């Protein structure tokens with residue numbers, strides 16, 4: 272289930288005086304089973320791009336291929352339902368994803384829309400609400416009477432309930448407390464390890480380093496770089512110029528190496544970092 | 555010193571018996587930068603809404619710059635407090651970014667001829683000057699947050715409440731806005747109440763209020779609060795990276811002075827390295 276884009280472009284308000292080209296000439300491939308991060312400055316086109324992966328936006332130029340589906344500016348598919356079952360998107364603002372009167376109904380909506388029976392959808396709702404760190408008592412509540420982080424969790428639960436092959440997440444940890452962030456990232460990792468493709472937009476480079484294998488750098492509507500996470504973080508001068516911080520771990524390693532340490536700069540977790548530092552001071 | 559925010563024994567519930575805010579008290583002085591840390595649903599945004607009179611308290615008292623917050627004083631209080639909401643879409647009114655910022659300025663009776671200057675100044679400070687004619691709701695997530703912040707800063711309120719106002723900004727944007735806010739605090743003695751989940755950001759506060767299930771657990775300096783490793787973990791929070799590394803090194807038997815300051819930690823490590 273790879274995703275391929277050829278000369279993909281998107282213009283908001285095409286043909287109006289307000290038209291705005293948000294994506295241009297995007298050529299790339301996202302491999303099946305990868306955990307890919309999309310990074311880049313505010314307004315670089317990340318959200319616009321990923322909304323093409325479940326056809327919430329249809330290209331105004333070029334094409335995107337998702338498995339057997341080809342969507343192009345010229346050829347719009349007749350039905351998008353089965354594509355939307357395959358590829359689930361959690362929005363940047365969870366508010367826009369919540370609409371039912373109870374959280375249970377909200378979560379059940381997706382699965383039932385794709386033909387799951389009511390009873391089974393209820394069972395799924397019970398399971399996924401706990402996966403996102405809320406207890407079952409929340410199911411009866413209104414999704415609007417929640418805190419920001421709780422809304423985010425419910426929006427994530429709603430997509431998990433559909434068990435998509437491609438999980439697309441737009442800043443899924445913005446607004447989550449530190450423990451929620453860690454639990455959710457671990458959950459996405461487990462989902463990825465079960466064979467699913469996970470695509471995440473994030474400004475947190477620590478997450479990219481620790482959880483993702485590939486990264487795509489967007490700038491001004493273009494894909495500027497793509498590669499393994501290791502490769503992307505090797506070029507700190509480039510990232511700095513884009514205003515992207517290095518992960519705290521990488522940053523610390525580069526600092527220490529400037530002062531006489533020799534630590535492998537591709538280390539991606541704190542335990543390995545501490546191990547490496549310890550090894551050197553022991554001598 | 556002037557007390558800008560004075561909260562005494564405040565209680566609030568959305569649903570009867572739920573005690574969302576449970577007997578909290580705290581003071582914030584003029585020119586202070588205070589951060590509230592707490593898990594999802596602990597009551598942070600509720601406190602912010604109570605402070606601007608958007609929600610009505612059940613009991614206790616709130617004073618803003620000396621004024622008791624009640625119906626009579628509501629307008630006086632709102633004049634002093636600017637808030638950036640967790641979801642910026644909840645605060646846009648204007649059809650364009652320019653109008654949106656102008657609307658706030660009109661409200662506080664800034665003369666027309668001063669407006670353009672203010673709008674341009676603050677829009678460029680948040681790097682949104684190229685977007686003045688765009689519709690606020692048709693911006694990217696980070697752009698919306700930038701505009702929401704510019705709109706509040708332009709009004710120069712004496713107190714600013716930031717409810718996760720930079721949660722969707724790119725790293726540089728986040729540093730820039732934080733710096734901007736710190737400058738305002740210094741230059742104009744603005745009082746800042748910032749709600750965030752970013753522990754690294756909380757290190758820069760004068761004071762941290764630690765909230766758990768609607769109750770204040772403790773109030774103190776970053777050094778005091780952020781070094782309580784077990785407490786923070788129990789409250790579903792995190793400790794700063796430099797502390798995490800120093801703690802893990804200590805567990806391995808190294809003599810490390812635990813610090814919130816990355817540079818200081820690195821210097822210690824270099825000294826240890828040099829001894830070998």
Ligand SMILES: Nc1ncnc2c1ncn2[C@@H]1O[C@H](COP(=O)(O)OP(=O)(O)OP(=O)(O)O)[C@@H](O)[C@H]1O
Pocket residue numbers: 283284291292293311312313314315316317318319320363691692693694695696697722724
């Ligand atoms: N509905 C819309 N109508 C017109 N322009 C839009 C619309 N949505 C986004 N844009 C513009 O398209 C560009 C790309 O926006 P997008 O939301 O894809 O950015 P992003 O990379 O996700 O940014 P962020 O990190 O801030 O979320 C921005 O300049 C934005 O102003």
Ligand SMILES: Nc1ncnc2c1ncn2[C@@H]1O[C@H](COP(=O)(O)OP(=O)(O)OP(=O)(O)O)[C@@H](O)[C@H]1O
Pocket residue numbers: 415416417418419420421446448568569574592593594595596597598599600601640
């Ligand atoms: N309109 C509402 N009706 C009923 N309960 C609500 C409402 N809004 C919030 N709550 C509940 O009140 C509690 C506190 O919510 P609040 O929004 O203050 O949390 P918060 O600390 O800001 O959390 P977050 O970090 O997720 O933004 C939560 O348990 C939430 O579910």
Ligand SMILES: [Mg+2]
Pocket residue numbers: 317318319363441694695696
């Ligand atoms: Mg976005």
Ligand SMILES: [Mg+2]
Pocket residue numbers: 418419420598599600640717
């Ligand atoms: Mg909140």
